Amino acid sequence: MQTRPLGDTGHDSTVMTFGAIALNWLEQEGANQLVEHVLDYGVNHFDVAPEYGDAELKLGPKLRQHREEIFLGCKTQERTYEGAWRKLERSLNRLGVDAIDLYQVHGLEYDEELDAITGDDGALAAFREAKEQGLIDHIGLTSHGDPGLILDALDRVDDLESLMFPLNPVVAGKDDDEYDYEAVLARADEKNVGTLGIKAFAGGSWPPTDELPESDRPFANWYRPVTAPDEVRERFDFAAAQGLTSVVSAGDPKLVTMILEAAADYDGMDEAAQRSLIERVRHDDSPVPEQLHH
Amino acid sequence: MDVPQTVTVALDDRPVAGRRCLEAGAGAGNATAGLLANGAARVYAVTNDRDHARTTRRRVGRDDGDGSDGDDGVDESDGDRLAVLEADLRAVPLPDDSVGVITAHGLCNVLDPASLSAVAEEFSRVASPGAQLVVDDYDPLPDGAAIGGLFAVENAASELARGRPALTFYPAAFLRRFFAGHGWEFERERTLLEPVPWTESHVSAHGDRAVSMAKEHPGEPCDALAATARRLATDIGSESVGRMYGLAFRFPE
Ligand SMILES: NC(=O)c1ccc[n+]([C@@H]2O[C@H](COP(=O)([O-])OP(=O)(O)OC[C@H]3O[C@@H](n4cnc5c(N)ncnc54)[C@H](OP(=O)(O)O)[C@@H]3O)[C@@H](O)[C@H]2O)c1
Numbered sequence: 001m002q003t004r005p006l007g008d009t010g011h012d013s014t015v016m017t018f019g020a021i022a023l024n025w026l027e028q029e030g031a032n033q034l035v036e037h038v039l040d041y042g043v044n045h046f047d048v049a050p051e052y053g054d055a056e057l058k059l060g061p062k063l064r065q066h067r068e069e070i071f072l073g074c075k076t077q078e079r080t081y082e083g084a085w086r087k088l089e090r091s092l093n094r095l096g097v098d099a100i101d102l103y104q105v106h107g108l109e110y111d112e113e114l115d116a117i118t119g120d121d122g123a124l125a126a127f128r129e130a131k132e133q134g135l136i137d138h139i140g141l142t143s144h145g146d147p148g149l150i151l152d153a154l155d156r157v158d159d160l161e162s163l164m165f166p167l168n169p170v171v172a173g174k175d176d177d178e179y180d181y182e183a184v185l186a187r188a189d190e191k192n193v194g195t196l197g198i199k200a201f202a203g204g205s206w207p208p209t210d211e212l213p214e215s216d217r218p219f220a221n222w223y224r225p226v227t228a229p230d231e232v233r234e235r236f237d238f239a240a241a242q243g244l245t246s247v248v249s250a251g252d253p254k255l256v257t258m259i260l261e262a263a264a265d266y267d268g269m270d271e272a273a274q275r276s277l278i279e280r281v282r283h284d285d286s287p288v289p290e291q292l293h294h
Numbered sequence: 295m296d297v298p299q300t301v302t303v304a305l306d307d308r309p310v311a312g313r314r315c316l317e318a319g320a321g322a323g324n325a326t327a328g329l330l331a332n333g334a335a336r337v338y339a340v341t342n343d344r345d346h347a348r349t350t351r352r353r354v355g356r357d358d359g360d361g362s363d364g365d366d367g368v369d370e371s372d373g374d375r376l377a378v379l380e381a382d383l384r385a386v387p388l389p390d391d392s393v394g395v396i397t398a399h400g401l402c403n404v405l406d407p408a409s410l411s412a413v414a415e416e417f418s419r420v421a422s423p424g425a426q427l428v429v430d431d432y433d434p435l436p437d438g439a440a441i442g443g444l445f446a447v448e449n450a451a452s453e454l455a456r457g458r459p460a461l462t463f464y465p466a467a468f469l470r471r472f473f474a475g476h477g478w479e480f481e482r483e484r485t486l487l488e489p490v491p492w493t494e495s496h497v498s499a500h501g502d503r504a505v506s507m508a509k510e511h512p513g514e515p516c517d518a519l520a521a522t523a524r525r526l527a528t529d530i531g532s533e534s535v536g537r538m539y540g541l542a543f544r545f546p547e
Pocket residue numbers: 019021049051052053106107142143144198199219220221222223249250251252
């Protein structure tokens with residue numbers, strides 16, 4: 001599988017990152033098998049978080065067995081110094097490892113949170129101490145929030161080495177600033193900060209729960225994912241072709257093999273085909289019913 | 295509104311800023327939005343279809359100018375830059391030598407050869423020296439494209455009902471020579487989409503059009519065409535096939 005430099009970290013990440021949230025939906029034995037399966041494809045970057053149910057615990061055994069082959073990303077939603085230290089120690093315990101390669105501020109959403117993490121008593125102070133102590137190697141940030149906020153974070157946090165944010169053809173087809181994750185990608189590239197793409201496989205939202213109760217959804221994703229192999233492949237190719245360092249696999253284990261196959265076969269996507277995909281999904285939720293032209 | 299990538303790419307190497315533009319065949323307002331986003335001094339968006347004129351005002355007028363919703367039927371409610379004109383492109387209601395950019399985005403395929411010739415005459419008349427012409431359209435579909443069957447039925451219904459085809463896919467090389475013959479210097483060709491995504495909404499809209507034209511001409515062959523159009527539209531669902539190209543020309547000084 002292709003690898004790309006993750007910003008200035010010195011690590012070359014595979015073009016697919018394994019979203020270990022998928023392990024949460026499996027028993028331990030199945031989780032072990034899935035990790036072996038992912039490693040068989042050569043994937044070398046894993047992403048997990050304490051919020052993903054049991055995923056940290058279920059990743060633990062195989063992570064420890066293959067520690068050298070895996071660049072491990074983990075996260076915390078804590079915004080304070082104390083909270084971040086506590087969560088980091090908890091994650092190290094649950095994962096059963098001495099150090100985390102990439103520790104990320106998880107799910108930044110509001111300006112006040114950016115103020116909080118960068119303050120004297122903020123989470124980043126804990127991150128930096130942990131880095132000095134060798135408990136983490138690199139600092140990152142994740143957000144599905146406002147691109148403007150992510151850009152601010154990029155400006156204000158000097159030692160940020162990676163960003164994780166949404167990128168897919170639906171988002172790429174929208175011009176408003178609130179969807180301008182392409183600007184985030186461009187600025188991150190300028191600053192040589194690594195970029196990890198999420199929501200690459202999002203097809204749309206689920207129907208309202210009175211039409212389809214949550215317990216009847218056929219996939220464990222927050223959104224309705226694309227599920228046909230060709231569509232999964234196109235979505236992967238699109239995200240990888242935008243120039244992200246790596247594309248994070250979707251949260252449902254049923255989709256993982258299709259994504260691995262797409263990632264293993266990835267060899268670029270030409271621009272006319274990228275536009276074709278943007279146009280197709282734009283029409284899928286077009287406000288104009290009888291739009292005859294592209 | 296979001297400017298489609300096809301329009302963005304078709305215009306991104308063209309000098310639009312500060313120019314007066316003719317958007318020939320306003321349709322959904324996509325190219326109109328692109329011209330305005332690129333800083334056109336003024337856009338005359340011309341269509342002979344009242345619904346399309348309304349759609350263009352509603353979708354594009356809303357984002358431009360003074361924030362009025364543009365749906366009040368007054369042509370120039372959108373600040374100073376957009377005028378939606380309901381008129382026939384075979385007799386463009388603009389003076390000679392009056393525009394610096396002409397866009398025909400997805401227009402030629404809805405013009406039969408006779409109309410295409412008449413429209414091209416008008417483009418040459420209204421273009422000022424140094425004007426740009428942007429022609430974006432579809433190559434003929436490859437053999438075996440399922441949607442080709444639906445377009446064939448649509449054309450058959452149109453021939454019976456109106457005596458001309460509904461759709462003609464002119465090859466890029468054909469339009470290139472054709473506009474050269476009308477005095478335009480060819481500048482470049484781009485691939486805008488490959489494959490072309492004929493989505494469910496496109497397919498069902500074409501199916502519906504075939505059915506409604508078939509109904510204009512009562513009788514057995516047209517009943518059969520309508521039924522075939524319905525069946526094909528359902529069977530096809532959606533299909534990604536073919537190529538959309540973008541040509542650019544310049545009118546000599
Ligand atoms: N607190 C939890 O228990 C928790 C959290 C996330 C996901 N999940 C579960 O994991 C499943 C798979 O997630 P997925 O398919 O959405 O994502 P995915 O792309 O398949 O990957 C999982 C990502 O979903 C994101 N996510 C979490 N909350 C979200 C929200 N409210 N809106 C949008 N995205 C959100 C998470 O990102 P971030 O980690 O950056 O938030 C996570 O990385 C979901 O069905 C959900 O049940 C549970």
